[in-house]
Amino acid sequence: MSNASANIYTLGIDIGSTTSKCVLLKDGKRIVAHELIKAGTGTYGPQRILDQLFEKTAVKREEVAYTVVTGYGRVSFQGADCDMSELSCHAKGIYSFDNSVRTIIDIGGQDAKVIQLNDKGQMTNFAMNDKCAAGTGRFLDVMANILILDISELEREYFLSQHPVRISSTCTVFAESEVISQLANGANRADVVAGICNSVASRVASFAKRVGVRETVFMSGGVAQNGGVRRALELELDVPIHYNEFSQMMGAYGAAVYAYEKAMK
Template identity: 60%
Template sequence: MVTLGIDIGSTTSKCVLLRNGVDIVAKSLVPGGIGTSSPDRAVAEALEKSGLGLGDISYTVVTGYGRTNFKSADMQVSELSCHAIGGRFVFPKLRTIIDIGGQDVKVVSLSDSGKMVNFLMNDKCAAGTGRFLDVMAGVLQIKLSDIENLAAIADKPSSISSTCTVFAESEVISQLANGATIPNVVAGICDSVASRTASMVKRIGVTEQVCMGGGVAQNGGVRKAIEKSLGVPIAYSPLSQLFGALGAAIYAYNKINQVK
């Protein structure tokens, strides 16, 4: 039995094909989210990788911001639920998920049995999100993939105090004009994201095991800064950006088999 999970975010579309609720048959991640052709292209890519067709899919669940715009799925499920299911699948002892996507930050608290018991979401401001990092990288004329290495060689991280992306951009420019090095500014940006995120986590309560999900989870500079702010290790998996799609595929399997 093969199920399909689709996660349509603000900036990327992700798919996971799952066999019998446990084996990942194929996965895809395509830039572009709500209002684009990316969800359909992500599905097509996953099917091509697997050698399967739509007729081979037993059940499809869609999640994420763009779920209501995708009419081909059998069911729509909240991204919070799907991220919890997907995260717990990868990390069986997971209790706290920090999910930083393109436009929002979510913190989800799980019970010992894996049920979602609390959450916080910041979707009113781009500060601390993937969009924030994109803007900062553009100002510094660096690649997002350079952030971890640059932050690692900083000797005096700059203070980036603004929580607004526009004001933070001006602050970064001022730091550079005053002689701050790019590594120190990059480390300051990571610390700024970490401080904002850690305050959200602490409002819920830090219960280990803690992991990161979402696209920003791939950024080692931000992960390490959040670890330092929280004082706990943060688990990471190459599947972290696919938690939503993975959770949706598992939900689809459980729906067919009526697993609660």
């Protein structure tokens, strides 16, 4: 990077169906600040998250050279220089983070995506779920609600399971009644949770195989935080699934990297 490009701040905003995320980058590499709020498109989330971000950093809003917005709420968001699809932003963010990644599994609040990258980090293929919530974060929310568990408790329960039950992977509504039936028949809660995680993994693995799975496989999106689903996916795909605590921010991070590239043009 030339000296002329020093102190360029760019902002990436990812407005999902259930959460809003943003990342402030300096010179396209260093993360100055990031923020996540559990309110997605159509709520106060997108605006409040920016207020929160700039309260926590010395960088002023007017110092941001370029802003890219992504995610389900990108089209209706006012205040960005441009919007980009979350497919491209996740690909950009994750490859910038780890250039050995060739397959991305992103499971968000209402959709799931599998993205294949080439050696240059370019997207060469992808697949998304259809309109059904099966295989998405929403599916896990519904199931956790039935089990009177916080979503964060699903991972612990998964690893306690000895004999996972079988839960449908094709439809959230059918799966919900299956879970209730299993509980009514006295199934162990941990085994039901394992069945739920396996169901998500099975659904996502089916279109991961369609796209083609090449290592390194990285998981992003909110569901990546659930170690049960990660482990279930490893067993389904027979590959290690890489993840880090910043996984949920990868779309916003990629948007900020794109913003930097656009600012430098």
